[in-house]
Amino acid sequence: MSHNYSLSMKNITKKFGDFTANENVNLDVEKGEIHGILGENGAGKSTLMNVLYGLYKQTEGDVYINEEKVQIDGPLDAIAKGIGMIHQHFMLISAFSVSENIALGLKSQKEPFIDMVEIKRRIKEVAEENNLTVDPDAMISDLSVGQQQQVEILKALYRGGEILILDEPTGVLTPQESEKLFATLKMIAKKGHSIIFISHKLDEVLEICDKVTILRRGKNVGVVSTENISKKELAGLMVGREVTLSIEKEDIKPGKLVLDVSNLTVKGSTVASSLKSISFSAREGEIIGIAGVDGNGQRELVEAIAGLNKVISGTIKVNGEDITNKSAKEILKRKIALIPESRKVVGSVCQFNLVDNMILRQLYDKKFNCWGVIKYKEANIYTDEIIEEYDIRTAGKSICAAQLSGGNLQKLILGREIHLDPNLLLAMHPTRGLDVGAIEFVHEKLLEQRKAGKTIVYVSTELEEVMGLSDRIIVLYNGKITGIVDQLEASRELLGRMMAGEYIDDIKEASL
Ligand SMILES: Nc1ncnc2c1ncn2[C@@H]1O[C@H](COP(=O)(O)OP(=O)(O)O)[C@@H](O)[C@H]1O
Ligand SMILES: [Mg+2]
Incomplete structure (x- = not known):
């Protein structure tokens, strides 16, 4: 040798x-x-x-x-x-x-x-x-x-x-x-x-x-x-195939105010992840990226909006209505969709088959429920449509969710939540663990929603993705906002400093 x-x-x-x-x-x-x-x-x-x-x-x-x-x-x-x-x-x-x-x-x-x-x-x-x-x-x-x-x-x-x-x-x-x-x-x-x-x-x-x-x-x-x-x-x-690495995003003029978070304080699993009086807003047709090192309050924020975590003080308004501390079911009724951090624990019921998982969030909706009886014919058709549109690779819709690969399970959840036709979509790490092809697909779907005038709160630790997708980027550090920057002003260097706890000027007074 x-x-x-x-x-x-x-x-x-x-x-x-x-x-x-x-x-x-x-x-x-x-x-x-x-x-x-x-x-x-x-x-x-x-x-x-x-x-x-x-x-x-x-x-x-x-x-x-x-x-x-x-x-x-x-x-x-x-x-x-x-x-x-x-x-x-x-x-x-x-x-x-x-x-x-x-x-x-x-x-x-x-x-x-x-x-x-x-x-x-x-x-x-x-x-x-x-x-x-x-x-x-x-x-x-x-x-x-x-x-x-x-x-x-x-x-x-x-x-x-x-x-x-x-x-x-x-x-x-x-x-x-x-x-x-x-x-x-x-x-x-x-x-x-x-x-x-x-x-x-x-x-x-x-x-x-x-x-x-x-x-x-x-x-x-x-x-x-x-x-x-x-x-x-x-x-x-x-x-193993050609990939486009860039995210192409159209110019969209943001519409009316949809999400208004004001002085939100939430107790988290650690001191660093507890939200300490944070405020921001999001409009129609806007993707708000939430960046930061894991564990700085991202999950607490999304869960508070979705009604899964108690708000200690402050308010969350969606389309003018105060939804602070309403139950998750009440919040779902306002068409607020959630792609959770953990697909297997919160996102799906592993033992359920794909049809039951797909209608999980609409069980009480007249569309799939007639006096307490699930309308399986409708549910089956609905499931087939989403499997087709989201290219979910599965042996069939009667297998249980646990048998899907991570990427396909993520597509199922994405499809299910987007088909709720939400006013506000909360997406936590929607591409985590996916391969490049699946990531491209998720990006396309999120941008489609943006184009349709939806509001998206998008949490990710992947800076390239956050910078590519978001219209504005919020950085969370130690449960506080260290800055809100426009996509055009964002750079790895700037976001990195904010992720390490550096406040950028004008934000300082507002969030302290
Ligand atoms: N202890 C194990 N038992 C069964 N399957 C495993 C085990 N560890 C890894 N695998 C499987 O082997 C494959 C490769 O996993 P891994 O080496 O962790 O991949 P990578 O580090 O490249 O993401 C995956 O499909 C994973 O599910
Ligand atoms: Mg590994």
Whole structure:
């Protein structure tokens, strides 16, 4: 072999029962390289990494580290072999300090005592060597998500990680935090470590990676150098057909006021997600994007409007009528539709078949209910129409919702809610977890609604999508609005600053 690969995975196949999540996958990573693994949701990226980290045992295939065949018996064994993994969800203990978290589970030379002084000294040393800003005495609970991620990276390096795996690390970061992460990773790679960077975001992969291995439906479809490939080509490889990456939006003059939220205060699941006296409005033909890092009050806002979360103070008016603290059923009667955050928990009844799911929101409507008896003939026709129009891939309408794939379930919910002909559509992460084709479809449907003069409140953490679809963008941080910007004024940089808590001028007085 002419290359000196620090890692080679050869012909890895991983089956879960009858299902093949990885099929003959190959991955070669050199020393000092940042290697991307790109693929849509469900392509098998995490599975491959879990095999490498010893969390899963491969059905077939071999792993080589520094050209030597190895067997990885579990995460501890992986760590011993120089593999570190920074998980999508951090595994730090929040009541402990940084140094305690790093020391946890490590062998101490002074067993059974832990030499905290020495550990702290080493932490500082490793942090300095790698340009990480980490205070060993800080409590995890006091750190931002970005800082916690730095601790995870430090922890992996501290344990001698030569090959670092980062599984979708930017999902929880602001653009500025992502930039900082990229600088850190480049620095670590320069020192000779190999980094495996997993993502479904094309821009990121192009920015940070030297090479990319692309997976589609569990198989390799290519290995490319990022130097000579365009975003569009990369997208094509990822989804297996040509894709348009731009969102085309017509100019529409907003109509009359539809949604008027004033001084809204709602208790959330955390302090950060509790809404603290927020005010905004939305008009006909307007898409209002709600951006922010997850957990800053987005869900609380949407649920308060939909009648699923109690309003402590303030008012919500729709078309001039005060709907504050009305029941979800009353609010539905006002034609306020909801695409919820969780498709499976709130969005649908998994055990119900597609027909019952489709008419779920209109059970008491004369259209489908005659003196308490469901009119199944009408319901069946209605369901067929939506399946057809929304291209829901299903074995039939009598299967239960649980058997649909995520994307098809999302289309079902989208179709159901849009067919309510709503005055106001609340859409939370309507494209989360969908492939590029399905995302395009959802965008088209939302823009159709906008064109029909509907009002849409659209919550997303995907900044490109928010900027492409919205007429105005509201950023939520710590349950407050840090700013409302026009689509034309929005940039990643500006939104990123607002997502990190910076108020933009004139908004400041209004929302404090
Ligand atoms: N433990 C498991 N049992 C059964 N199926 C699984 C398991 N883990 C993953 N899968 C399936 O394998 C496929 C690939 O999943 P994953 O590796 O998580 O994809 P990615 O990380 O690319 O989004 C998915 O269809 C997923 O449902
Ligand atoms: Mg994954």
